[in-house]
Amino acid sequence: MASITIRGVRKNYGKTQVVHGVDLDFASGEFVVILGPSGCGKSTLLRMIAGLEEISDGTIAIDGTVVNQLEPRERGCAMVFQNYALYPHMSVAQNIGYSLKVAGVPAAERTQRIQAVARTLELEHLLDRKPMALSGGQRQRVAMGRAMIREPKVFLFDEPLSNLDAKLRVQMRSEIRKLHRRLNATSVFVTHDQVEAMTLADRLVVMNGGRVEQVGTPGEIYTRPASRFVATFVGAPAMNMLEGTVELDGLSLLGGSRRLAVPRAGLPVGTKVAMGVRPEAVRLVAPGTSGALDATVDLVEELGAGRVIYVDLDGSPFSVMTSEAIHPEPGSTVWLKFSADDMHFYASETGGRLDVFKASVPEPA
Amino acid sequence: MVERTPFLNFFTHLILFAGFVFCIAPFVIVTIAASHNLKDVNDVPMSLLPGSDFWINIKTAWVTADLGPKLLNSFIVAGGTAIGKVIVSALTAFSIVYFRFPGRMLMFWLIFITLMLPLEVRIVPTYAVVANVLEPYQAIMDVTGLSWLIEKISGVQVSLSLGLLNSYSGLILPLVATATGTFLYRQFFLTVPDELTEAARMDGAGPLRFFIDILLPLSRNNMAALGTIMFLWAWNQYLWPLLITTDQSHAMAVTELKQLIPNVGGSPEWHIAMAGTLIVMLPPMILVVLMQRWFVRGLIATEK
Ligand SMILES: Nc1ncnc2c1ncn2[C@@H]1O[C@H](COP(=O)(O)OP(=O)(O)O)[C@@H](O)[C@H]1O
Ligand SMILES: [Mg+2]
Numbered sequence: 253m254a255s256i257t258i259r260g261v262r263k264n265y266g267k268t269q270v271v272h273g274v275d276l277d278f279a280s281g282e283f284v285v286i287l288g289p290s291g292c293g294k295s296t297l298l299r300m301i302a303g304l305e306e307i308s309d310g311t312i313a314i315d316g317t318v319v320n321q322l323e324p325r326e327r328g329c330a331m332v333f334q335n336y337a338l339y340p341h342m343s344v345a346q347n348i349g350y351s352l353k354v355a356g357v358p359a360a361e362r363t364q365r366i367q368a369v370a371r372t373l374e375l376e377h378l379l380d381r382k383p384m385a386l387s388g389g390q391r392q393r394v395a396m397g398r399a400m401i402r403e404p405k406v407f408l409f410d411e412p413l414s415n416l417d418a419k420l421r422v423q424m425r426s427e428i429r430k431l432h433r434r435l436n437a438t439s440v441f442v443t444h445d446q447v448e449a450m451t452l453a454d455r456l457v458v459m460n461g462g463r464v465e466q467v468g469t470p471g472e473i474y475t476r477p478a479s480r481f482v483a484t485f486v487g488a489p490a491m492n493m494l495e496g497t498v499e500l501d502g503l504s505l506l507g508g509s510r511r512l513a514v515p516r517a518g519l520p521v522g523t524k525v526a527m528g529v530r531p532e533a534v535r536l537v538a539p540g541t542s543g544a545l546d547a548t549v550d551l552v553e554e555l556g557a558g559r560v561i562y563v564d565l566d567g568s569p570f571s572v573m574t575s576e577a578i579h580p581e582p583g584s585t586v587w588l589k590f591s592a593d594d595m596h597f598y599a600s601e602t603g604g605r606l607d608v609f610k611a612s613v614p615e616p617a
Numbered sequence: 618m619v620e621r622t623p624f625l626n627f628f629t630h631l632i633l634f635a636g637f638v639f640c641i642a643p644f645v646i647v648t649i650a651a652s653h654n655l656k657d658v659n660d661v662p663m664s665l666l667p668g669s670d671f672w673i674n675i676k677t678a679w680v681t682a683d684l685g686p687k688l689l690n691s692f693i694v695a696g697g698t699a700i701g702k703v704i705v706s707a708l709t710a711f712s713i714v715y716f717r718f719p720g721r722m723l724m725f726w727l728i729f730i731t732l733m734l735p736l737e738v739r740i741v742p743t744y745a746v747v748a749n750v751l752e753p754y755q756a757i758m759d760v761t762g763l764s765w766l767i768e769k770i771s772g773v774q775v776s777l778s779l780g781l782l783n784s785y786s787g788l789i790l791p792l793v794a795t796a797t798g799t800f801l802y803r804q805f806f807l808t809v810p811d812e813l814t815e816a817a818r819m820d821g822a823g824p825l826r827f828f829i830d831i832l833l834p835l836s837r838n839n840m841a842a843l844g845t846i847m848f849l850w851a852w853n854q855y856l857w858p859l860l861i862t863t864d865q866s867h868a869m870a871v872t873e874l875k876q877l878i879p880n881v882g883g884s885p886e887w888h889i890a891m892a893g894t895l896i897v898m899l900p901p902m903i904l905v906v907l908m909q910r911w912f913v914r915g916l917i918a919t920e921k
Contacts, residue, residue, distance in 0.1 A: 304815050325821035337812035341834040350830070351820035398820070 254328065254405035254438050255280045256301065260310035263296050263462075271296055272462045273310065278440065278455075283432050285441045287449040288459035289485065294442045295410055297459070301440065302408050303327050314406060330399035331408040334415065336391045338383040338398075345370070345379040348397040355402075369397045372431075389420045396428075400435070407432075407439040413448060425451055446486050450474070458482050476596075480603035483528045483596055489560050491528045492570045495600065498523040509566045510545065524600035531560060531573040533594035536580075537587045544587040549580045561586065644898075651675070651891040658888040670888065678893035682876045683865075688900070690785075691852055691870040697789040698851035699844040706798025706843060707836065711828055713799070714806040715814070731796045736857055747787045747861060751777035783864040792851050798843050805839050806832065841911035849901050870897045 256278040263271040271293045278284050286294045299305040301312055303324035311318050319327045330351075338347050345366050346353075352362045370376045373393045383391055392412060399407060409428075413421045429452060432439055443449050449456055450470045458465045458473060458481075466478035477483035477491070484490045496505040498519045504511050505527060519525075537544050547563035547570060558575035563586060572588060580586050597606040646665075650658050653668035678684065712718075713725050736743065745752060755777045758764045768774050781787030809832065817827045833840075858869045874897055877890040905912070 302819065304818065324818045329819070331816075331819045333812045333816060335810065335812055337810065337816040339813065339816070339831055341831075350817075350822075354821045354826060354830075398816075402820075 254315040256406065256438060256440070257313040257316075258297075258301075258310070259313075261297070261300060261307060261312060262309040263293070263300060263305065264308040269308075270462050271300075274464050276457060276464065276467065278438055280438055281436045283429075283439045283441065283452060283454045284457060285443060285449040285453035285455075286457045286459060287443060287446060287453075287486070290444055292459045293462040294444075294459050298331075298408050298410055298440060298442045301327075301406070302329050302331050304331075328405035329408055330402050330404035330406070331410065332392075332395045332399050332412040334411045336383070336395040336415075338391060338394055340383055343380050343382060344375060344386070344394050344397075347383065347394055348375075348401050351398065351402050365401055369401045372400070373397050388416050389424065392416060392420075392424060396431070400431070403435075404437060407435075407437050409439065409441040411443055412441075414443070414445070421448070428452065446488065450486075458486065460485070476605070477528075478605050480526055480528070480598040480605075483598065487530055489531050489571045489573065491530050491596070492534075493526045493528045493598075494565070494568060494570075496525050496527055498525060503527065506566045506568055519606075525606060526598045526600055528596040528598065529590050529594055531571040534572045534588050534590045536561075536572060536574055536576065536578055537589045539585070539587050541587055541589060544589040546585050546587050549582050549584050549586055551582060552579060563588070647891045647894055650888055651895050653888045655884065655886060655888060658891075659885055668888075671892075674888050674892035675896065678877055678889045678896060681889065682873050682893055684870060684873070684893065684896055686866070687868055687870040687873045688897075690867060691897075692900070693785055694788045694792075694854075694858070694869060695848045695851040697785065698792045699848040701789060701793040702795075702798050702847040703840050703844050705793055706802045707828075707833070707840070709799045710802030710806055711832065714803055715824065728796045728799055731794075732800070736791060736795070740856065740860065743791050744860060747781045747791060749777075750779045750781060782861050783867050785867070787861055788858060788867065788869075789851075791857065792854065798847065801839060801843055802836065805836055809835060838911055838914040841908055842914075845904060845908045845912050848904060852901050 256276075258274055258276040258278075261271060261274045262269060274297060286297065288294045296305060300307050301314075303319065303322060303326075307320050311320055313319065314327055314329075339350065342350065345363075348369055349362050349366045352365065357365075366379070367376070370379055373396060375390070375393055375397060378386065378390060378394075383394065386394065392415075395412065412428075413424050416424060425448060428441075441449075441452055453470050455467065456470050456473050457467050460481045466473055466482045468476075468478075473482060473486055477486060480493070484493060494505050494510075495507075496503045497508075498521055499511075500521055502511055503525065539546075545565060547565045549561060549563050550569075551562040553560040553562070558573060559579070561572045561574065561578075561580060563570050563572065565588075570588075572586075598604065599606055649665055649667050650663065651674050652671035653663070654670045657664055657668050709728065713721065713728075749755075755764070758767075758777075764774075781790070813831065814827065817831055822830060853871055854869070855871055859872045862868050862872070874890070874893055877886070877893040879885045879887065879890065
């Protein structure tokens with residue numbers, strides 16, 4: 253177990269900077285998930301922790317020791333790669349035991365530890381096979397075994413489940429979670445899949461464009477997204493965003509066609525803001541309900557347990573998720589309502605969260 | 618391509634068969650000639666029915682050209698070249714692909730350029746170097762005045778000399794020093810996924826460990842292919858061995874075949890010459906047959 257401290261870490265590839273000064277603290281034994289869209293620099297950050305990538309600026313410390321200049325093997329990290337990266341010419345047992353062999357662990361002890369790991373991962377009957385003769389899920393498990401056997405201080409995962417089919421992914425997810433509970437090693441897990449991130453994380457780091465957007469528990473991130481990017485990136489379907497302008501008596505939405513009676517709280521008149529509301533926070537109400545917005549149905553997406561209704565709100569796309577047995581026809585009109593507590597406000601210019609508004613229910617203009 | 622086209626199938630087989638006959642015909646004729654006696658082999662046209670003197674001719678050829686020691690020499694030189702080549706190529710390609718050292722691209726291009734300078738082109742300077750390996754160093758010392766300095770100070774006249782004429786090293790080293798194998802390996806190493814390298818680093822393996830434990834086993838097929846090609850190539854060398862082996866004890870089988878070729882005015886013993894040819898052809902052929910499975914895999918496929 254080990255804590256990880258990241259201070260002002262940057263990464264340059266030649267002249268282009270892909271990680272722009274990241275500060276993070278991972279506690280000992282914590283399961284941290286780094287979530288972000290493809291190309292945001294999450295792998296790069298992880299590989300800098302692992303020692304596979306040079307740190308251009310800043311420091312990374314594991315257990316208080318700055319590891320910038322240390323070789324991967326000296327950092328006490330183990331890594332699970334996206335494509336498993338198993339040695340094709342070695343058997344499962346040899347793959348799992350290779351790090352011990354390099355470290356000069358005697359053969360007898362090695363065999364014993366390989367057996368123990370294989371038992372944990374239910375790989376015992378496959379120990380003599382070559383990776384070519386394994387299924388995706390089995391390869392994944394071998395890759396985990398290879399990381400586990402060294403009893404590392406830190407586990408690093410780079411999208412390890414993205415090559416598996418949906419069902420196996422769910423299964424491996426819970427297995428990783430269980431393993432973590434048992435080994436309790438500090439784990440950093442990189443993914444672009446928010447469901448994976450939400451279900452696995454003790455703490456979630458959301459990255460975008462080489463910067464950290466927000467750090468928090470999955471609950472915090474979902475209920476109080478710190479930026480417009482996080483608000484729209486986390487949650488599916490994505491949070492609805494309506495553009496608006498601060499006015500004397502509140503907020504004008506959608507180019508003035510709808511209004512919200514909210515106090516300005518010191519924002520200058522004319523400030524551009526975005527109001528967000530999650531599809532699952534929107535209710536369908538009876539026509540003409542006071543404070544409800546009318547919208548035209550574009551499309552209904554059936555999910556089995558519920559459905560997503562995509563509507564057109566004065567020309568802006570808007571979505572509603574409901575578990576009620578309502579199946580409105582495309583082209584029909586529905587009435588939508590949401591409570592003030594479910595609204596999020598972001599500055600249009602910076603994307604930063606604005607908590608100054610105390611919103612009330614929007615009134616049709 | 619998997620297609621069901623009986624006519625095309627027949628046609629392709631026909632072409633393959635024609636190619637096969639074309640390739641095998643000289644070999645058959647040599648074998649038949651080697652089984653005739655002196656009179657039959659000089660008949661015009663030569664009878665294509667085998668004669669009965671095959672084993673006698675083989676034996677005569679063996680004794681006349683003293684093929685036993687010559688074949689052994691060939692084995693040593695071809696084997697040494699193949700092994701040396703495989704080792705040197707793997708190491709050079711490893712350093713070029715996996716290390717970021719200053720002048721890496723310069724090294725790469727220097728090696729690349731040697732591809733355009735086969736042994737035959739640089740045979741005179743190569744001969745000079747092999748005749749005295751230390752000659753270039755002597756030249757450097759003379760030009761820089763170092764020899765003069767040493768002579769002035771110690772009174773010793775510097776004269777470096779290490780000759781490799783008429784030696785196995787002299788035969789082998791210049792054949793090893795070519796770039797083809799480096800390229801074969803480089804191309805192969807480039808197909809090895811980066812993640813494998815990184816996994817090995819995470820597992821604590823240093824560069825040498827990675828090379829021995831991961832890269833070499835993965836390149837078994839390439840090694841077999843390169844080794845086979847180089848063995849054949851070295852076995853069939855003519856000009857270089859002819860040039861530097863003045864002493865019979867280091868002569869190679871292929872060059873010694875000329876002993877069997879009838880001189881002008883001598884008796885036209887073509888049956889003996891053909892028998893000798895057969896003997897000298899046999900080892901490379903056996904090697905190709907044994908290695909062909911590996912050989913083909915190493916040249917076409919990269920196992921993942
Ligand atoms: N070796 C490299 N050279 C130049 N740019 C790179 C290199 N590796 C990654 N990048 C760039 O860095 C950015 C972040 O990459 P990465 O960390 O792999 O993203 P992801 O979040 O998808 O894992 C990307 O824009 C990528 O193009
Ligand atoms: Mg990535």
